[in-house]
Amino acid sequence: MRQQWTRRASLSASLKIGDHRGRCRTPEEEESYIPFAQDSLVRQWNSMQNVADGNQENSQTPIQRNKYLLNINVGGKLFQIAYKVLAQYPITRLGKLALYTDPVKKLQLCDDYLVQKNEYFFDRDPSIFHYIFHFYRSGVLWVMDEMCPSNFVEEIEYWGIHLKYSQRCCRILFEEKRDELNEYLKIEKELEAELEPLESGAQFDGKFLGRFRKTVWNLIENPYSSVPAKIIAVMSSFFVLISIVGMTLSTVEEMKNKTGKMWMEQMEMICAIFFTSEYVMRLISSSSFKNFLRAAFNAIDLVAILPFYIQILFENLDDGDMQYHEELHKVENVSKLGKVLKLIKLMRIFRILKLARHSTGLRAFSFTMRQCYQQVCCLLLFIAMGVFTFSALIHSVEHDVPGTDFTSIPCAWWWAAVSLSTVGYGDTVPDTILGRLVAFVCISFGIILNGMPISILYNKFSDYYAKLKAHEMSQSLQLSRRIRLKERVLRKFSECWRADPRYYR
Numbered sequence: 001m002r003q004q005w006t007r008r009a010s011l012s013a014s015l016k017i018g019d020h021r022g023r024c025r026t027p028e029e030e031e032s033y034i035p036f037a038q039d040s041l042v043r044q045w046n047s048m049q050n051v052a053d054g055n056q057e058n059s060q061t062p063i064q065r066n067k068y069l070l071n072i073n074v075g076g077k078l079f080q081i082a083y084k085v086l087a088q089y090p091i092t093r094l095g096k097l098a099l100y101t102d103p104v105k106k107l108q109l110c111d112d113y114l115v116q117k118n119e120y121f122f123d124r125d126p127s128i129f130h131y132i133f134h135f136y137r138s139g140v141l142w143v144m145d146e147m148c149p150s151n152f153v154e155e156i157e158y159w160g161i162h163l164k165y166s167q168r169c170c171r172i173l174f175e176e177k178r179d180e181l182n183e184y185l186k187i188e189k190e191l192e193a194e195l196e197p198l199e200s201g202a203q204f205d206g207k208f209l210g211r212f213r214k215t216v217w218n219l220i221e222n223p224y225s226s227v228p229a230k231i232i233a234v235m236s237s238f239f240v241l242i243s244i245v246g247m248t249l250s251t252v253e254e255m256k257n258k259t260g261k262m263w264m265e266q267m268e269m270i271c272a273i274f275f276t277s278e279y280v281m282r283l284i285s286s287s288s289f290k291n292f293l294r295a296a297f298n299a300i301d302l303v304a305i306l307p308f309y310i311q312i313l314f315e316n317l318d319d320g321d322m323q324y325h326e327e328l329h330k331v332e333n334v335s336k337l338g339k340v341l342k343l344i345k346l347m348r349i350f351r352i353l354k355l356a357r358h359s360t361g362l363r364a365f366s367f368t369m370r371q372c373y374q375q376v377c378c379l380l381l382f383i384a385m386g387v388f389t390f391s392a393l394i395h396s397v398e399h400d401v402p403g404t405d406f407t408s409i410p411c412a413w414w415w416a417a418v419s420l421s422t423v424g425y426g427d428t429v430p431d432t433i434l435g436r437l438v439a440f441v442c443i444s445f446g447i448i449l450n451g452m453p454i455s456i457l458y459n460k461f462s463d464y465y466a467k468l469k470a471h472e473m474s475q476s477l478q479l480s481r482r483i484r485l486k487e488r489v490l491r492k493f494s495e496c497w498r499a500d501p502r503y504y505r
Contacts, residue, residue, distance in 0.1 A: 070098055071119040075126035078119065085136050092160035094136070128155045141166040149178035187371060191467060207287065217285035220278065223358065224472075233358050236278060240354045243271040247348050272308035275351075279305060297357050304351040307344045314340065360472055364465035371464075372457055379453050383420060386449065390442040391416040397434045404431065420446035 069080045072094070086098035097109050097120060107113055112121035122129075128151070135141045143152070143166050152174075156163065163171055207213070218225040223233035246267045249255050255264065279301045286292040293299075356362035369376065391412035398406040405428045406412045415428045419442045430436050 070094070071117065073114070073119045073121045074124055074129040075122070077126040077129075079129070079133055081133070081136055089136070089161075094132075094159065096160075124158065125151075125155060128152060129159075132156070132159050132161065135161060135165060139165070143167075143170045143174045145173070145177075149174060149181050153178065190371075191367065191464065213285045213287070216281055220281050220285060232278075235274070237355060237358050239271050239274045240351050242267065243275075243348065243351050246271070247345070268308060272305055275301065275305045275354075297354075300350060300353045300356075303347060304354055307347045310344050314344070360468045361465060364461055364468050367464050367468075368457060368461040372453075372460060375453050375456055379449070382449055383417075386420050386442070386445055387413055387416040390419065390438060390445075393438045394430060394435055394442075397432060397438055398430050401431050401435075406430075416442060419443050420449065422446050422450065 068082055068084075070083055070086060072079045072081065081094065083098045086092075086094050089095040090099055093109055097106055100106050100109070106120070110120040111123045113119070114121065128147070131142050131144075132155075141156070141161060141163070153163070163174070166174070219229045219232055223229045246264055250261075250264045254260070279298075282298060282301070283289075283292060356366060388409075391409050394415065395406045395409045395412045398404045406415070418425050418428075419439060422443060424443075430439050
């Protein structure tokens with residue numbers, strides 16, 4: 001009969017597997033030669049095998065145990081490894097299993113033990129254990145690109161094998177892939193936290209007026225929970241824009257008359273009342289006062305309404321001082337108070353940050369800045385280095401020119417900053433040839449510097465914006481479906497009423 005040779009796919013392309021009849025070797029040969037993935041050493045196993053063969057075990061002769069081989073059952077597949085091979089790695093799980101003589105310690109290393117066949121069972125992934133099996137035979141841990149890094153690291157840590165046993169090239173690529181995966185999972189977790197509300201509706205269960213506070217919280221914090229909540233979100237953005245427009249028009253000369261001031265004050269009062277009501281509703285519906293104060297958006301809301309009340313307070317104090325102080329002192333006090341009021345009124349510009357609560361683009365931009373703060377700080381460092389370097393160069397070249405604007409290095413900072421940003425106002429220009437050469441190098445450096453982080457920031461911003469927008473669209477679709485459901489119910493009721501003969505009477 002023709003001799004049949006078999007070859008199995010393995011991790012090493014050059015590894016040739018012998019025939020089945022070549023298994024009959026001396027104990028010394030068994031220790032030195034255990035082929036990888038050979039059919040006699042890797043066998044299929046299932047839990048019903050013992051039940052099916054239970055009636056035949058009594059009639060069969062007892063299986064002869066091989067004291068040189070360790071039988072390992074991993075997820076239903078049987079492997080046989082020589083004790084001498086496992087003893088070369090005593091700190092691994094299988095190395096300890098081969099060296100321990102205490103049966104209790106051996107049972108602690110495995111999940112189960114089959115006495116009839118002398119098999120140690122491990123409830124692990126058998127596909128990954130092929131790499132572990134090959135490691136014990138060759139001393140090299142192979143890493144495949146298609147494997148999940150987290151799952152592979154978890155498995156090799158269970159078996160007590162370090163990643164250092166793999167090839168250096170494979171290890172470098174694997175570690176890079178694992179770091180990228182960890183960074184991706186970290187960003188995804190933070191992005192999910194950004195999408196989720198600060199509080200959950202379940203936190204109001206069992207608290208004072210919990211049902212009422214939960215309803216108010218959904219109206220204010222979750223614009224996709226109902227149609228009134230969406231209307232409140234739109235009104236909030238509308239009042240922010242009205243407030244910014246009113247603050248802008250109050251600086252126009254034609255609006256500083258009596259009528260214009262009255263309209264601006266009334267508009268400011270209406271916006272302040274709305275912002276105050278919104279802030280109080282958020283405060284009432286908050287389940288934790290401490291978390292409410294820590295939230296950044298709530299701090300923005302507080303800054304948005306404080307200038308209005310501080311202005312009223314200072315005006316009342318000003319009226320009281322008029323009654324008790326001399327005329328000169330009154331004029332000085334009014335002058336100082338006016339400067340303070342101007343500064344307080346300027347704080348109203350922060351109201352525009354309230355749009356970030358309902359703007360997907362602003363939220364994506366803020367999240368991008370938080371994730372890329374290292375790149376942004378590095379860019380600012382390069383800009384500062386360029387400003388100091390080129391301002392010193394232009395001063396050393398241009399300081400001897402009569403009537404030059406580069407009288408000192410600090411005076412040249414503005415020119416260097418404008419040139420690096422490639423804006424070029426033209427208010428300060430060099431006169432000498434060397435100065436123009438320095439300016440050309442400065443502008444070229446600015447072009448290269450500004451182009452480096454743009455692609456990184458834009459790619460991340462577009463990715464975050466797409467994910468935030470997809471989440472917003474999914475919530476909006478759910479709300480629109482609920483709205484259409486109500487419309488269909490009303491239409492059905494109207495059709496039923498029209499079908500009723502009494503409807504026409």
